[in-house]
Amino acid sequence: MISIMDGYLLRYFLAVAEAGNFSRAAGQVNVTQPTLSAGIAKLEAQLGQRLFERDRKRVALTQAGSRFLKHAQRIVAEYELALREISATPPAPKLRVGVLSTFPSARLEALARAHRARPGAETLEFLDGSERELKTWLEDERIELAVTQLRPGTPHLAQEGLYSEAYVLVMAASHRLAGRELVLGEELAEEAMIIRRHCEVLAATSQYFTQRGVRPGFALKTTNDDKALALVRAGLGVTVMPESFKGPGIALARMRDFDHQRDIGLVYSARGRPLAVGGGVFVETARRVLVPG
Secondary structure, three states, X not given: OOOHHHHHHHHHHHHHHHHOOHHHHHHHOOOOHHHHHHHHHHHHHHHOOOOEEEOOOOEEEOHHHHHHHHHHHHHHXXXXXXXXXXXXXXXXXXXXXXXXOOOOHHHHHHHHHHHHOOOOOOEEEEXXXXXHHHHHHHHOOOOOEEEEEOOOOOOOOEEXXXXXXXXXXXXXXXXXXXXXXXXOHHHHOOOEEEEEOOOOOHHHHHHHHHHOOOOOEEEEEEOOXXXXXXXXXXXXXXXXXXXXXXXXXXXXXXXXXXXXXXXXEEEEOOOOHHHHXXXXXXXXXXXXXXXXX
16 A cells, blocks of 8 residues: 555656656656656555566556556546645634633533534634733733623723623532522531632632631632532532532522622723624624523
8 A cells, every 4th residue: 555655656657657758757756767766666566566667768557557547647636636725725713712710611611612513613722811811911912802700990901791690609419508599608607618719709708707707617729610619519518609610419509698790701802802893703602602591
């Protein structure tokens, strides 16, 4: 069998078949005659057949060479057609998208899957970061847009709201309080907490418990939400998270008088601002996938 790396041997073969002479064929493919002769010998060895009859006056195809000629012509023609079609197809535009570090992995996966399934999808480069990092990258135009928490006071960055969600108590599905819609802060006095160091309402959560004289211990301090959820499901503690982190193995409940929420949307840099109007595959997909039905 001829390997991909031996495609040049087909060019040598076709040149000799067309020119009927090794010297002229070598000139057509810009190699020396010894190089061309060695290439033809290698091809014949791979095929196990002589392809040319040689004498001092001429070079002629053998019966095997004649049969192989049709295949070689077709292979080279299809290869050249493929090159033309690929070179004529413009590469997909590249889009740099910032993603808030506290945006749920499951929602990001659903967004990425839906985007890839659509025709004309841009090539995506995701950058994971905190609110502050995303704001800096947007202002520096390192990214075109970000999926992040919306904040007032940034008129220079175009914003588009997608959904709002509350911060809730997250516990194992087997927890004693699972199934309750509302939980009192005082009921959590004996609970171990899983502390999300990067949580946007971490200070407010601490204040909430302090005001009620509740000082729960902790089972984990982390900036990894997937790890926090894993230990919640395992029953090692409870935590406070946005309600979009709902999923198998966990239960959610509101905490009385804890009314914090966040607004998630798209924020565009100056470079990416046209996307807010003209859209694009990713923006349209985000609007469809992330906006509650």
